[in-house]
Amino acid sequence: MPDGGSAHASDVAVRFEAVTRRFPGSGADQIALDRVDLTIARGDIFGVIGHSGAGKSTLIRMINALEVPTEGVVHVDGVDLASLPAAQLRSARKRTAMIFQQFQLLETITVLENVALPLRLDGVGRREAHARAVEALEFVGLGERTTAYPGQLSGGQKQRVGIARAIVRNPAVLLCDEATSALDPSTTQQTIDLLRRVNHEYGTTIFVVTHEMDVIKDLCHSVAVMSEGRVVEQGSVMDVFLQPRTPIAQAFVSTVIPQELPERVRRAVGGHPLWRLRFLDDEVTTPIVGTLISEFGLQVNILHADMTDIQDRTVGHMIIQVEGSPRQQEEAFAHLAERVVGLEEVVL
Incomplete structure (x- = not known):
């Protein structure tokens, strides 16, 4: 392998x-x-x-x-x-080896022969090539489909055959x-x-x-x-x-984390300060909005919020409308800047 x-x-x-x-x-x-x-x-x-x-x-x-x-x-x-x-x-x-969008499998030979083909073209003997192909197919979870033909497989299975064929050459x-x-x-x-x-x-x-x-x-x-x-x-x-x-x-x-507000919402909140916050990992569960209200006396309207996992980490995104005195907003903004991974004022 x-x-x-x-x-x-x-x-x-x-x-x-x-x-x-x-x-x-x-x-x-x-x-x-x-x-x-x-x-x-x-x-x-x-x-x-x-x-x-x-x-x-x-x-x-x-x-x-x-x-x-x-x-x-x-x-x-x-x-x-x-x-x-x-x-x-x-x-x-x-x-190098390549995995293609359209699988590129030969329909007239078995799954095992498709995977072994690169080795056979390299001059590797049939027995050794098939043994290595079986190992690669077992790795991708298709060890029981060696005698099947590509036409008998689902799209996902065909792609796994393509991966096995790609990795068989090391x-x-x-x-x-x-x-x-x-x-x-x-x-x-x-x-x-x-x-x-x-x-x-x-x-x-x-x-x-x-x-x-x-x-x-x-x-x-x-x-x-x-x-x-x-x-x-x-x-x-x-x-x-x-x-x-x-x-x-x-x-x-x-396309994964929406960055903009719908046009109808943009028209409704035009002229009011909007802040975009980005959170990472534990910041996602921190009571940020409650702090803005209780400690800084701001009125806060959450216009958008979501979170997603990026591999083993969690990323959050929020757009809020804030109302309060300039001093309240300045102090709150400085407070947030030290506690979240990203903060900026949104310009509509």
Whole structure:
């Protein structure tokens, strides 16, 4: 099973250095990637999110050299794949594996043969290849479906076969190209849980591209936000959820944690001070509103409040309307700023 590249001394699994990718167009060249700099740590689950056309698919194809930079360099395990001759490139590509959105299974051979296929193409003997394929299928919970054909499986089972096929080669980096977008919510969560097991138990670096912020929230440790071929924001998933800086990051975060009030409410409260509070972990259960009322004499109207789990932590978000004297508001604002992870005045 995967060893996650543990024999390598470097802490960096993948590094993009000023990577640009242009494609010839009828007029000017189309720029798919524009001077992208990214560093993916070994053992990380790194997510890239963006709308269609943002450059995500081109980015992920750089890691196994299916695309090569027009400018810049991509290092995988310290190696510039684009610089390798064909024979060495084929060998280096075995250090990566990909999970696809549409499963990419061969319908005319069994589940076992699908999983063993990469090993057979590498010249591994049938008996050894099948033994390793059985081990991978048992890991993903399909040890009893070795003789089934893909057409006899559900979508979630097909994706688990795809994961087994991807990990059977012991990859250092596992690439996931919209791997959950064809699945229902329950099956998506099962796939996320399985990928987290792969990362946790084998230390495999996982690189995920998606347009679903829920996948980033539940699976990834780090995230980069892409728009028009550029990385516009990056950081830990927690930091981006708590303090999204760019409009596109704010829009993606709002699909999980709503950031704005409905227009009808905005019209009704226009002209009144509004505060946006963000809570983390124990702050969520602290009686903040009661304190504002009892200790500072403010009138408080809660306009919006919610909370969500981001992996093993709880994040809360609240928008409140406050009424009181300027001094009361100033003192209360200073009090809150020391007790919550994020506080700002909302400008309508």
